[in-house]
Every structure is written in structure tokens, then in C-alpha cells.
Amino acid sequence: MRITDIRELSVPLQGNIANALVSFAEHTVSLVAVCTDQLRDGRPVTGLAFNSIGRFAQGGLLRERFLPRLHAAPPDSLLDAGGTRFDTAAITRVLMRNEKPGGHGDRAAAVAALELAFWDLNAKLAGEPAWQTIARHFGHTPQGQGVPVYAAGGYYYPPGHAGSLADELRAYQDQGYTAFKMKIGGAPLAQDMARVESALGVAGGDGSRLAVDANGRFDLPTALDYARALAPLRLRWFEEIGDPLDYALNAQMAAVYPGAIATGENLFSARDVDNLLRHGGMRPGRDVFQMDPGLSYGLGEYARMLSAMEAAGFARQQAQPHGGHLINLHIVTGLGLGGCEAYPGVFQPFGGYAPGCRLQAGRVWPTDAPGFGLEEKPELAQPIRQLLTGSTA
Ligand code: MG
Secondary structure (H helix, E strand, O other): OOEEEEEEEEEEOOOOOEOOOOEOOOOEEEEEEEEEEEEEOOEEEEEEEEOOOOOOOOHHHHHHHHHHHHHHOOHHHHEOOOOOOEOHHHHHHHHOOOOOOOOOOOHHHHHHHHHHHHHHHHHHHHOOEHHHHHHHHOOOOOOOOOEEEEEEOOOEOOOOOOOOHHHHHHHHHHOOOOOEEEEOOOOOHHHHHHHHHHHHHHOOOOHHHEEEEOOOOOOHHHHHHHHHHHHHHOOOOEEOOOOOOOHHHHHHHHHHOOOOEEEOOOOOOHHHHHHHHHHOOOOOOOOEEOOOHHHOOOHHHHHHHHHHHHHOOOOHHHEOOOOOEHHHHHHHHHHOOOOEEEOOOOOOOOOEOOOOOEEEOOEEEOOOOOEOOHHHOHHHHHHHHHHHHOOOO
16 A cells, blocks of 8 residues: 555635634635545545644645655555554654654644544545544544534624624524634623623523633733633633733633633644643643644644643543534544534634534534545535646636
8 A cells, every 4th residue: 555646735714704813814724635546436545634724724844844754755664564554653753754842833733734634544444434443543432422512603703794793603503503602802801791791692691601712812911801701601611811822821810710711722732731731720620621633743642632631630521622623523523522613604615514414402423424524525525626636616
């Protein structure tokens, strides 16, 4: 078995939306394909993945640095002992040759897109959904009851945009979502609290069904002001309160904010997570870890993060990865994590799930499609076709 081609396509995100700090209008994502000489139903088996959402495409790093290393490796050195599956740990070692420790940055997303494509590939070689491949590899037995899911949105729209936050959340409710997340920190406190109240109205006044996300915007005094205003609402969680690497601020907030704090989506390595565990004041049984495999070297590094959490007394149910898309749905399902984000209305063509994914009573189930099932998502059909054939039609 050998790789015949590896392709990358930079795909722009659709939608002119912004969080407290960043406009997504210019964001791109790397869609990658690993093509092999193996055939299923007469067609070459091809692994597909992408580097999650919220950063940028990594075609430059892939072409200049990572793909040449993979192409130079002896084909057999990339396979497991049986020679019938790719060894994702061996592939990561090849990709990371001559890379110094630390300074993760964009390379963590470049490597992640590739590593995840090999998980898709291995699942397709086995003819099974990726969650089954993942569960077996990591020795986990999923319960088969779907995973908890919430709809993330509630962004700041440009002036003149029709509709309201409440309309947006009601639309998610109509699709079957029962819990929501919205952005804060892009407007003054009083205005944000009015937005939170209107969102809570859609959630039936139940704070456990609404999370807020400040996207790392607040300094300590502002964070404390918001914490005082939000605490009585008993929200689902208060996300990325300050700079993602300001563990002292996180610890100070954990000491005074009684509700759950969520963070971790901008940590890109297990070492970063070690530091959050040592210095961030995260509380076992309460707070939420949101590291995202697609932004942090893929599933191998993510599994090391989970091990670090568990060794420090946290439960894997406290992990809910950032990134509401099919790849993370399979990872959450396969590893038995606490829940899944969904982007039903934003970040197309990658956000949200395939139409066949069942959504019921606040839980979501992947389909039985082989791999991550990206081919089942209608919005991805054109980018996948362009990636594989070069056709822009
Ligand atoms: Mg966030």
C-alpha cells in the first residue's frame, strides 16, 4: 500500500461574521486529500480532512515543509506492522522531523490536517465510520447513545444585517438544538447583557442551556465586571475569558466565578495543556476543556492532552472540543468526550453536520458513512470535487 498523491486546497469560509476580536470574512481552511493505490468499489481510497475552523489555510507550510518529508519517507515506514493501515504516530514523527519543541503556531494546524486525513483513510480502508476506528485504537467503548450537542453562533453581525440574535437561536431551536452559545465582549457590558437576556429568553430562561464566549478579549477588571453580571444567570459556561495563555487570569477567575469556565481552543500542544492544568486554576468536575485536534497536530496529540487531564484528576467528559463539524463529532463519539459543538448556521462549507446525522433531545449521532463522512455534507461537495479533480464547476 502506498500514497499516490497528496493535495491541498485553500477554501474560504462563507459569511461575514465577527466575534469579539476577529472577523471571519477573510478566514480560509486547508482541505487535504491523501490518495492511495488501494481500491474500494473500483475507486481509489482517499483520506480527507481539514484543519478545523478559526485559523487559516496552511498550504504554504504543507507544500514547503511537511509534504516533502512525507513523500521522501519509504512507503513501508508509514504503515502499521500488518501493512494494511497507516501508522498515524509514525506519520507524525516523519512530519515533525527537524522541528524544534515549542513555538507551535500554524504548523500545529498544518500537521493536524494531514494527520486527520490518515484517520479518515484508515477508517475507509476498514469500511467503517471514523468513530469506530478511533474508539478501537484508543481502547474506548462508546455507549452508542449519541453525544450532547449545542449550537454555537450568536456572533456580531455587520450594521444593517437583518434579523436578531433571538431569531438566530430560534432557528437553531427549530432544527432541534436545545442548548446554545453566543459571543460577548464585542459590545459594552450593558448591551451584551441585553443580548444575553434575549438569548436566555429563547432558552426558556434556563441558564444551563446558554454559554457565552468572550474569545480571550477581557483584561482582569473587565472580566470581573462581566463575571459579577453573569454569575446570577447560572450559565452553561463562560468561555475564553482572557488571553488563552494568561493562566494567572484564568486562575483568578476560577477563584471568584462560581459557574463553569471553558478554555483551551487556542492551546496547540499537550505541553500547553500541562501548563493550563498546573497554573490555570481549572476545577475538576466543573470546568470545560476545548482543545481542538484540528488546530493541534491531530488526534495523537489530542489523546496526550486527554491523558494529561485525566492524570491531573479531570474527567474526559470535561473535554468538549472547539469546532462544530463532522471530524470532531466522530472524535467526541469515539473517545466518549463530554459533548460536541455544532455550527448549524455559520462557517460554511465546513460548519455543522451532514443531513443524515440524527439530532434528538439535545444529542447528535454520526452516520455510518466510512471515515468522517465529509462526502455526505452537501456544502463540501464542490470543494472536494475541486480538490480531487481541479474542476471549479
Ligand atoms: Mg470559543
